[in-house]
Amino acid sequence: MFGAAAMTTMLGLPIPLWQRLADGLAVTLQLTVFGALLAAVFAFLAGFARISRLRLVRGIAFGYTEAFRGLPALVVLFWLVFALPSLGWQLDPLAASVIAVALNIGAYGAEVVRSALAAIPPGQWDAATAVNLSRGQTLRMVILPQAVVTMIPSLSNLLIELLKATALVSLVYVQDLTFQGQIVRAATGKTAAVFLGLLLGYGLIALVLSGLMRALEHAAGKWAGRVVNS
Amino acid sequence: MTEDFITFRNVSKRFGKNVVLDDLCFSVRERQRITLIGPSGSGKTTILRMLMTLMRPDSGLITVGGDQLFPADEQQVARVRRRMTMVFQQYNLFPNMNVLRNITMAPMKVLGVPEDEAVDRARKLLELVGLTAKLSHYPSQLSGGQQQRVAIARALAMQPDVLLLDEVTAALDPELAAEVLDVLRDVADSLDVTMLCVTHAMRFARDISDQVLMFCTGKIIESGPPEQILEAPQHERTQRFLRSVLEEV
Amino acid sequence: MNFDWNVAWHSVPALLDGLLTALLSIAIGYPLAIALGLLLVFPQRSARPWIRIPVRVVVEFIRSTPLLVQLFFLFYVLPAFGVELSAFATGAIGLGLHYATYTSEVFRAGIESVPTGQWDAATALNLSTTRTWWSVVLPQAIPKVLPPLGNYAIAMFKDTPQLTAITVLEVLSAARAEGAQTFRYLEAITMAGLLYLLVSLVLAWLARRVEQRYATTRGIA
Ligand SMILES: Nc1ncnc2c1ncn2[C@@H]1O[C@H](COP(=O)(O)OP(=O)(O)OP(=O)(O)O)[C@@H](O)[C@H]1O
Ligand SMILES: [Mg+2]
Secondary structure (H helix, E strand, O other), X not given: OHHHHHHOEEOOEEHHHHHHHHHHHHHHHHHHHHHHHHHHHHHHHHHHHOOOOOHHHHHHHHHHHHHHHHOOHHHHHHHHHHHHHHHOOOOOHHHHHHHHHHHHHHXXXXXXXXXXXXXXXXXXXXXXXXXXXXXXXXXXHHHHHHHHHHHHHHHHHHHHHHXXXXXXXXXXXXXXXXXXXXXXXXXXXXXXXXXXXXXXXXXXXXXXXXXXXXXXXXXXXXXXXOOOOO | OOOEEEEEEEEEEEEOOEEEEEEEEEEEEOOOEEEEEOOOOOOHHHHHHHHOOOOOOOEEEXXXXXXXXOOOOHHHHHHHHHHEEEEOOOXXXXXXXXXXXXXXXXXXXXXXXXXXXXXXXXXXXXXXXXXXXXXXXXXXXXXXXXXXHHXXXXXXXXXXXXXXXXOOOOOOOHHHHHHHHHHHHHHHHHXXXXXXXEOOOHHHHHHHOOEEEEEEOOEEEEEEXXXXXXXXXXXXXXXXXXXXXXXXX | OOOOHHHHHHHHHHHXXXXXXXXXXXXXXXXXXXXXXXXXXXXXOOOOHHHHHHHHHHHHHHHOOOXXXXXXXXXXXXXXXXXXXXXXXXXXXXXXXXXXXXXXXXHHHHHHOOOHHHHXXXXXXXXXXXXXXXXXXXXXXXXXXHHHHHHHHHHHHHHHHHHHHHOOOOHHHHHHHHXXXXXXXXXXXXXXXHHHHHHHHXXXXXXXXXXXXXXXXXXXX
16 A cells, blocks of 8 residues: 555655645636736726726725725635625635735735826826827826836736735635645645745746746837837 | 907916916917017916916916817817817927827827828928938937927827927927927928917027017016017016026027 | 624624734834844845845745745744744744845845945045944935835734734634624624724824834935
């Protein structure tokens, strides 16, 4: 029996446990991708709403950013998973996780979007009015392309924060990388190796995400015409 | 004699305690070339910005071609903006677009001009401002004078009835300023636009304008043809202002 | 089920107990983050790549991996090496270590924001290194670092609920315990959320006060 087990180990860990970690990794990546997409929606909606001409819209966006930058992501997650059902809303734990993480990171992202929009020189708005662009056209064709370039470094940091926040879902029994790591630790007792391995795994994902964001920044810079003077 | 095209009637504007325009009245006829001069802070930019609908007066009446500005309905504002365009001291080119796109974008998106026609028009205008070779450059790759010439082409591409020029050479070295002023002389010669121009370049003002308005503390203190205002000013404040401007250069 | 204010009020004393623990953990963790962050600046500015690069890699690594896993690591692994710490102490150290990687970045940026001309001028005036740091560099760097440092204090506070995972009895642990007792998680967790929000807002206000005070006493607008 032990012989058979030895056949199916890799780096001292049985293959089925590797399978668990791979499943966990898949969940973490899913959470990161969908969380980032939803967070981007929140960030851009709320960020643009902050410069709306309607007071009510501005107020709602302000309330959202202030509230979710003041609330810990884990508390929001617990609320969605343990409190919301008693109000008659039962969310799938995975969905609750994506929403909790996105609400939190989206609020910080909204601040990034707002300040990037505010940092565009007022002369750009004036010039757009002088050639008779509408407000929507000005935002779309003049302001946003310039603002996106300045947003990307901060959004890239937020993406890493989002990846880190996904580990919280293990506390509501979503079977992500951290959750499966705990299982593997309990099964093998190799505490130091497993947790170090987990950290290295997250570190690698973070490295890949930063690389992708840098490529995006480069592409956006070209798209927005920040051509290097030669 | 044509009737008044732009009128300011009892227009006032203040920022806090700072009274910028004080019961101002003046009018401009179609195709007139007006130069606004006056010390810093006398409200020249404010006037142009109000015409461009970038700012509203506290009280008084502004009309452009029969349309009233403030209070105005959207159609009136749209009509005024359609006829009016402005060139700024800091150029304000769109840095995310190349020269051609800076010029063609608004005609295509606002006026619905087909692309090939817009490009055609842009090429002619670039010829007028002497920048055909820079078509696909980005603003950051151009000198200040070149950027300002593109900004003039961008404004003219909208085929405006009124061109507002706010110290368009103030950010430029004398040599580059001369380039831009030469272009504007050509524009004044070849096009039928009404021009309101704020400038400290007095020779240029004399060359192109029919009338000079001297502003001080929110009022017009002297006005008339350029030969009269620039060479034989009556008002002591105008004399002092012109002396200081000439010394500066 | 409706929100029952009675139940909610009953959970408050336990939550406040938890809040005290949370605040104590940042009272230890935050100074640790500052001290460690300052210490980490110097090797990161070293001219020797074999010092600079490994330290940067470790700092970057700690910063881009989840605090939660780091807490687990400390909680389960330290005892294996004979380091027996309470859950509370482990949590405070974990927070301090994690945030040191953020504060060291703040300090580095703050120091680098002082123009090189200032160093040149100090050399030209023959100031000692200590005098240069104390009288020239720090007074210019501090106003730059205060706002982000304040933000990280608040961020650290908002990470304290994660200590529940290593059995520290902070606010979220208290809310879970209350919920388990009354079978009403809605009130307990909602009140916990409101408490966090309130304290975050107060901390944000305090941070702004500190910034403004420093800015005005130094005559820097
Ligand atoms: N948005 C604003 N808020 C407050 N004050 C303003 C604003 N815009 C202009 N002002 C003030 O209004 C006055 C007139 O400004 P304006 O720009 O019209 O002067 P100007 O004649 O164009 O001067 P310059 O020759 O310096 O350009 C100045 O005192 C200026 O400080
Ligand atoms: Mg002006």
